[in-house]
Amino acid sequence: MTKLNWGMIGGGKGSQIGPAHRLGASVDGDYSFVAGALDHDPEKGRAYAQELGISADRAYGDWREMLEGERNRADRVDLVTVATPNATHYEITKAFLEAGFHVLCEKPMTMTVEEGEEIVAVAKKFGKICAVNYGYSGYSLVRHMRAMIARGDLG
Numbered sequence: 001m002t003k004l005n006w007g008m009i010g011g012g013k014g015s016q017i018g019p020a021h022r023l024g025a026s027v028d029g030d031y032s033f034v035a036g037a038l039d040h041d042p043e044k045g046r047a048y049a050q051e052l053g054i055s056a057d058r059a060y061g062d063w064r065e066m067l068e069g070e071r072n073r074a075d076r077v078d079l080v081t082v083a084t085p086n087a088t089h090y091e092i093t094k095a096f097l098e099a100g101f102h103v104l105c106e107k108p109m110t111m112t113v114e115e116g117e118e119i120v121a122v123a124k125k126f127g128k129i130c131a132v133n134y135g136y137s138g139y140s141l142v143r144h145m146r147a148m149i150a151r152g153d154l155g
Protein backbone atom coordinates (compact mmCIF):
# COMPACT_ATOMS: atom_id res chain seq x y z
CA MET A 1 0.00 0.00 0.00
CA THR A 2 1.18 3.52 -0.75
CA LYS A 3 1.80 5.42 2.46
CA LEU A 4 -0.56 8.24 3.30
CA ASN A 5 0.91 11.68 3.81
CA TRP A 6 -0.02 12.72 7.29
CA GLY A 7 0.11 15.99 9.20
CA MET A 8 -0.63 17.02 12.75
CA ILE A 9 -1.89 20.16 14.42
CA GLY A 10 -1.06 20.30 18.12
CA GLY A 11 0.67 17.38 19.80
CA GLY A 12 3.82 19.42 20.42
CA LYS A 13 6.74 18.69 22.71
CA GLY A 14 5.53 17.62 26.16
CA SER A 15 1.91 17.23 25.09
CA GLN A 16 -0.01 14.26 26.38
CA ILE A 17 -1.62 12.81 23.30
CA GLY A 18 0.64 13.78 20.39
CA PRO A 19 3.21 11.05 21.12
CA ALA A 20 0.45 8.40 21.34
CA HIS A 21 -0.73 9.30 17.83
CA ARG A 22 2.79 9.23 16.43
CA LEU A 23 3.52 5.92 18.11
CA GLY A 24 0.23 4.40 16.92
CA ALA A 25 0.80 5.56 13.35
CA SER A 26 4.31 4.16 13.34
CA VAL A 27 3.01 0.71 14.36
CA ASP A 28 0.92 0.48 11.20
CA GLY A 29 3.63 1.86 8.96
CA ASP A 30 0.93 3.27 6.68
CA TYR A 31 1.74 6.93 7.25
CA SER A 32 4.52 9.33 6.38
CA PHE A 33 4.60 12.13 8.93
CA VAL A 34 5.36 15.03 6.60
CA ALA A 35 3.83 18.22 7.99
CA GLY A 36 2.89 19.80 11.28
CA ALA A 37 1.88 22.89 13.20
CA LEU A 38 2.61 21.27 16.51
CA ASP A 39 2.62 23.99 19.10
CA HIS A 40 0.81 27.19 20.09
CA ASP A 41 4.28 28.75 20.16
CA PRO A 42 5.31 29.01 16.48
CA GLU A 43 9.06 28.74 17.05
CA LYS A 44 8.75 25.74 19.36
CA GLY A 45 6.38 24.11 16.88
CA ARG A 46 8.73 24.60 13.94
CA ALA A 47 11.74 23.36 15.90
CA TYR A 48 10.01 20.27 17.27
CA ALA A 49 8.54 19.30 13.91
CA GLN A 50 12.04 19.31 12.44
CA GLU A 51 13.32 17.34 15.42
CA LEU A 52 10.72 14.72 14.47
CA GLY A 53 12.01 14.61 10.90
CA ILE A 54 9.64 17.00 9.12
CA SER A 55 11.34 19.15 6.49
CA ALA A 56 11.77 22.84 7.31
CA ASP A 57 9.32 24.01 4.66
CA ARG A 58 6.56 21.87 6.17
CA ALA A 59 7.35 22.61 9.81
CA TYR A 60 4.72 25.29 10.25
CA GLY A 61 4.32 27.87 12.99
CA ASP A 62 0.56 28.01 12.84
CA TRP A 63 -2.31 25.85 11.53
CA ARG A 64 -3.48 28.54 9.09
CA GLU A 65 0.03 28.72 7.66
CA MET A 66 -0.07 24.92 7.35
CA LEU A 67 -3.40 25.00 5.57
CA GLU A 68 -2.10 27.50 3.03
CA GLY A 69 1.22 25.70 2.68
CA GLU A 70 -0.34 22.29 2.08
CA ARG A 71 -3.40 23.28 0.06
CA ASN A 72 -1.71 23.50 -3.34
CA ARG A 73 1.15 21.04 -2.99
CA ALA A 74 1.11 18.05 -5.36
CA ASP A 75 2.29 15.92 -2.43
CA ARG A 76 0.01 17.56 0.07
CA VAL A 77 -1.08 15.74 3.21
CA ASP A 78 -3.92 13.26 2.77
CA LEU A 79 -5.13 13.67 6.31
CA VAL A 80 -4.45 15.69 9.43
CA THR A 81 -4.80 14.87 13.10
CA VAL A 82 -6.11 17.66 15.29
CA ALA A 83 -4.59 17.24 18.76
CA THR A 84 -5.00 20.76 20.11
CA PRO A 85 -7.09 21.81 23.15
CA ASN A 86 -10.82 21.19 22.87
CA ALA A 87 -12.03 24.71 22.15
CA THR A 88 -9.94 24.90 18.96
CA HIS A 89 -11.16 21.64 17.36
CA TYR A 90 -14.19 23.05 15.58
CA GLU A 91 -12.44 25.87 13.75
CA ILE A 92 -9.41 23.83 12.71
CA THR A 93 -11.33 20.71 11.72
CA LYS A 94 -13.86 22.69 9.68
CA ALA A 95 -11.16 24.61 7.83
CA PHE A 96 -9.22 21.47 6.86
CA LEU A 97 -12.36 19.60 5.76
CA GLU A 98 -13.40 22.55 3.62
CA ALA A 99 -9.96 22.53 2.01
CA GLY A 100 -10.46 18.88 1.08
CA PHE A 101 -8.40 17.11 3.71
CA HIS A 102 -9.55 14.13 5.76
CA VAL A 103 -9.40 14.85 9.49
CA LEU A 104 -8.90 12.73 12.57
CA CYS A 105 -10.00 14.99 15.40
CA GLU A 106 -9.24 14.32 19.03
CA LYS A 107 -12.18 13.96 21.36
CA PRO A 108 -14.34 15.87 22.00
CA MET A 109 -14.83 16.80 18.36
CA THR A 110 -16.53 20.08 19.28
CA MET A 111 -17.78 22.02 22.30
CA THR A 112 -21.48 22.02 21.32
CA VAL A 113 -23.89 19.68 19.57
CA GLU A 114 -24.59 22.37 16.97
CA GLU A 115 -20.90 22.63 16.08
CA GLY A 116 -20.70 18.84 15.86
CA GLU A 117 -23.68 18.70 13.52
CA GLU A 118 -22.11 21.37 11.35
CA ILE A 119 -18.88 19.40 11.12
CA VAL A 120 -20.82 16.31 10.02
CA ALA A 121 -22.56 18.38 7.35
CA VAL A 122 -19.28 19.90 6.14
CA ALA A 123 -17.62 16.47 5.95
CA LYS A 124 -20.53 15.16 3.87
CA LYS A 125 -20.57 18.22 1.62
CA PHE A 126 -16.86 17.97 0.83
CA GLY A 127 -16.85 14.16 0.73
CA LYS A 128 -14.16 13.87 3.40
CA ILE A 129 -13.83 11.66 6.46
CA CYS A 130 -13.97 13.31 9.86
CA ALA A 131 -13.08 10.65 12.39
CA VAL A 132 -12.91 10.90 16.17
CA ASN A 133 -10.78 8.47 18.11
CA TYR A 134 -12.79 7.03 20.95
CA GLY A 135 -9.81 4.86 21.77
CA TYR A 136 -11.14 3.37 24.98
CA SER A 137 -13.78 1.37 23.08
CA GLY A 138 -10.87 -0.68 21.71
CA TYR A 139 -9.35 -1.57 25.08
CA SER A 140 -9.32 -5.32 25.59
CA LEU A 141 -10.67 -5.04 29.14
CA VAL A 142 -13.60 -2.94 27.96
CA ARG A 143 -14.35 -5.53 25.28
CA HIS A 144 -14.07 -8.29 27.83
CA MET A 145 -16.47 -6.45 30.14
CA ARG A 146 -18.92 -6.03 27.27
CA ALA A 147 -18.80 -9.75 26.54
CA MET A 148 -19.36 -10.53 30.25
CA ILE A 149 -22.41 -8.26 30.36
CA ALA A 150 -23.77 -9.77 27.13
CA ARG A 151 -23.32 -13.26 28.62
CA GLY A 152 -25.14 -12.24 31.78
CA ASP A 153 -22.06 -12.64 34.02
CA LEU A 154 -22.43 -9.02 35.16
CA GLY A 155 -25.02 -6.28 35.32
Ligand SMILES: NC(=O)c1ccc[n+]([C@@H]2O[C@H](COP(=O)([O-])OP(=O)(O)OC[C@H]3O[C@@H](n4cnc5c(N)ncnc54)[C@H](O)[C@@H]3O)[C@@H](O)[C@H]2O)c1
Pocket: 009, 010, 011, 012, 013, 014, 015, 016, 017, 018, 037, 038, 039, 040, 041, 062, 063, 083, 084, 085, 086, 088, 106, 107, 108, 133, 134, 135, 136
Ligand atom coordinates in the same frame (compact mmCIF):
# COMPACT_ATOMS: atom_id res chain seq x y z
N1 LIG B 1 -8.35 10.18 23.09
C1 LIG B 1 -7.84 10.24 24.32
O1 LIG B 1 -7.80 9.27 25.05
C2 LIG B 1 -7.29 11.55 24.78
C3 LIG B 1 -6.41 11.59 25.84
C4 LIG B 1 -5.86 12.81 26.18
C5 LIG B 1 -6.23 13.96 25.50
N2 LIG B 1 -7.13 13.89 24.50
C6 LIG B 1 -7.52 15.09 23.75
O2 LIG B 1 -6.39 15.52 22.98
C7 LIG B 1 -6.38 16.96 22.91
C8 LIG B 1 -5.05 17.46 23.41
O3 LIG B 1 -4.89 17.02 24.74
P1 LIG B 1 -3.45 16.96 25.43
O4 LIG B 1 -3.72 16.35 26.75
O5 LIG B 1 -2.47 16.33 24.52
O6 LIG B 1 -3.15 18.52 25.61
P2 LIG B 1 -1.74 19.20 25.91
O7 LIG B 1 -2.07 20.51 26.55
O8 LIG B 1 -0.83 18.25 26.60
O9 LIG B 1 -1.14 19.47 24.45
C9 LIG B 1 -1.76 20.34 23.53
C10 LIG B 1 -0.76 20.65 22.43
O10 LIG B 1 -1.41 21.45 21.44
C11 LIG B 1 -0.60 22.61 21.18
N3 LIG B 1 -1.48 23.69 20.75
C12 LIG B 1 -2.35 24.41 21.48
N4 LIG B 1 -3.00 25.30 20.72
C13 LIG B 1 -2.53 25.13 19.45
C14 LIG B 1 -2.81 25.73 18.21
N5 LIG B 1 -3.72 26.71 18.10
N6 LIG B 1 -2.14 25.30 17.11
C15 LIG B 1 -1.21 24.33 17.19
N7 LIG B 1 -0.91 23.69 18.36
C16 LIG B 1 -1.56 24.08 19.46
C17 LIG B 1 0.12 22.88 22.50
O11 LIG B 1 1.27 23.69 22.29
C18 LIG B 1 0.47 21.45 22.91
O12 LIG B 1 1.61 20.98 22.25
C19 LIG B 1 -7.59 17.42 23.76
O13 LIG B 1 -8.66 17.67 22.90
C20 LIG B 1 -7.90 16.24 24.65
O14 LIG B 1 -9.27 16.16 25.01
C21 LIG B 1 -7.65 12.71 24.12
